[in-house]
Amino acid sequence: MNTIRDLDLKGKRVLVRVDFNVPMDGDGNITDDIRIRMALPTINHILNQEAKLILCSHMGRPGGKRVMEFSLAPAASHLAAILERPVLLAPDCVGGESEALVAAMQPGDVVMLENLRFHKQETENDTVFAEQIARMADVYINDAFAVSHRAHASVVGIPACVAEKAAGFLLQTEMDFFHKAMDTPVRPLVALVGGAKVSSKLGALKNMLDKVDTMIIGGAMANTFLKSQGIDMGASKIEEDLLASAREFVREAEEKGVKLYLPVDFVAADRFAADAVVKNVTSRDVPEGWMALDIGPASTIYFQEAMADARTIVWNGPMGAFEMDAFARGTMAICQAVASSHALSVTGGGDSNAAVKKSGEAANISYMSTGGGAFLALMEGKTLPGVEVLRK
Known part of the structure; x- marks a missing residue:
């Protein structure tokens, strides 16, 4: 199994499956950011390689519907504060607007796709859904050990469509x-x-x-x-x-x-x-x-x-x-x-x-x-x- 160290990422669009399913309080504040911080070694390595970083994750169980209390907006804001650089939240994880946002990225930019589970095709490991996300990436990195036992589109479908793929530092550890x-x-x-x-x-x-x-x-x-x-x-x-x-x-x-x-x-x-x-x-x-x-x-x-x-x-x-x-x-x-x-x-x-x-x-x-x-x-x-x- 390749690890992220084995790949040349410079200038490439690197899609990382992370687990940012973080606990929230009633006011939409993150109460424990350990899952975000555990992904930082992989995130920083990619940014240091002057790549274009695209993050994808699920949040909660919205049941395949767009339930905004499960938006990844708080995670994107929190990560931006940690990295001290902008983290743009895409309007969705698929579709023309999100693809355009990724297409406009420059090396060092960070885009977070909206909650994967807003689409039931994620948990169904739908091939078309996986291909839609995969075409935004040159490289796929799995750094979400916590969901690696699930045969979901972002876990097995997308990497099957991307030629270059590897484990992130967290998954490897x-x-x-x-x-x-x-x-x-x-x-x-x-x-x-x-x-x-x-x-x-x-x-x-x-x-x-x-x-x-x-x-x-x-x-x-x-x-x-x-x-x-x-x-x-x-x-x-x-x-x-x-x-x-x-x-x-x-x-x-x-x-x-x-x-x-x-x-x-x-x-x-x-x-x-x-x-x-x-x-x-x-x-x-x-x-x-x-x-x-x-x-x-x-x-x-x-x-x-x-x-x-x-x-x-x-x-x-x-x-x-x-x-x-x-x-x-x-x-x-x-x-x-x-x-x-x-x-x-x-x-x-x-x-x-x-x-x-x-x-x-x-x-x-x-x-x-x-x-x-x-x-x-x-x-x-x-x-x-x-x-x-x-x-x-």
Whole structure:
């Protein structure tokens, strides 16, 4: 797979697929610009090469309609302030006006195409739509790891129509860190998996059994594994249809010699609310009608010990409902344990990264992936369509 360093960009029209799907407040202000800043190395490299930079991205889910609350205008203004140069927002991502704007570009100019998902053809990977955008470009760069698991027009359709294509710095960094962590790890390799649903991560868990030395499972998904072992979890969230799969997974882990850690205690509550009555209970003593909403202090120590000699840690998913302070202590303690580890640490997924940021330990994590779904797809052993098309 070519990277942006392999291409001569001088004077060329360079179309970059970025992920500027940034969070906004009710007044249309960007509340977190990390996705924009992560693209800056690629953007600055292109501008330093005296190329013509065309950016394309989606924002939100407008459903194929022109919904102006999902306009990329705030992203264009924000980027212009960072770069200290104009960033022109095209009226659309296709059409004569946008093509004319691109045709008039000079080296060093920056144009941002309007939201790709204003057209349903984007998510349908429509060939004609992809060709319309592709004809505005001499070079295509994918720097949007977070959407590279989606077979959308801007991810696979456009690069199929452009002769010169490559990965941007962000996409390359994401793939490199994942490769280091999962394919060529320094061992012991510990996978820390949490979150709400077993169903969304069962494929990843099964695939990782052939790669990891230790597997730690927390969050609500641990409830299903514990119940599969005959433990009554009260009113905790359980995926009843996956009990047999969970039981089989525990058996496979034992057969393959993977050390599997499940919570031994919880912070339980009488209801899912910030002001609920809470108490610490062992995993076998969740009261009837109560629910487990965070790992308890014994589980925290148990998990910390499991990670003590790790040389590589891959983490996806929190240990509890950390968005509520009453149920955040376990996840925060795990954040601190991962951050203070001597291991290469890679986190992926919006909730995991949000938890790390809340803990104040972001600077001490080796790499925080920008892609939840794409990261999980790699954990499942899948290839990413947006990466594969760059290899053709």
